[in-house]
Amino acid sequence: MVKTVNREHLLMELYKSAFPPLAKYVARMGGSVDDAKDVFQDALVIYYEKAVAGSLITADGKAYLLGIAKHMWFKKFREQNNTFPLDDTWEQADETEQQICNNKVLQFLETAGKRCLELLSAFYYHKLPMKEAAEQFGYAGERSVTVQKYKCLEKVRDTVKERSLTYADFIE
Structure with a gap:
């Protein structure tokens, strides 16, 4: 029983x-x-x-x-x-889920500020090398860009921690 x-x-x-x-x-x-x-x-x-x-x-x-x-x-x-075909169905579902996830991530990236968003976009999306990023954003050198990129990521992490978000919040 x-x-x-x-x-x-x-x-x-x-x-x-x-x-x-x-x-x-x-x-x-x-x-x-x-x-x-x-x-x-x-x-x-x-x-x-x-x-x-x-x-x-x-x-x-x-x-x-x-x-x-x-x-x-x-x-x-x-x-x-x-x-x-099954492959098309998977791709459609993946595209929809990816779009939703990207929108949520973008919202959190925007909380770090416009300059951070541009810097992170240049580095991660456009694959801009650090040397070119330093020139484009007016930093003294590669190390300065690296430090600024880290600070921007920390702003985003702090926002996520502040709101007690988990991975599931980005995909559901």
Whole structure:
């Protein structure tokens, strides 16, 4: 009886933690909430069977469950929409997620100020060498640019720490 209660509790916790991200994912990929529920229930059954058999690959149940569900959704999505190859679907999802992440990162970079944003953009985005960056931004030398770049990054880190943000805040 105790094991049954623990299993039910574990499954409910997995449902609460893993279903919302899957529902968002399925919605982004053109599915409905009902589609997400169907796929999630099937994935939960597979997860449960593997857990009972002792053949789970990882200890992180949420990640494993989401992996199963996403795989099942892609399979279902591909069957429903034969006109979209799986590679295109992945690229579209990756582009959307990347764009959202970039917008959030840009917002935090802007908190460091315009000059910092320009300096970091020149270094990381345009791959400008330190010597050229020193000339372009009017610094005495490469060391000065390096120090300024570090200070700019620290401003951004402080903002992130101040708001108690985690990696998940940038991708969800």
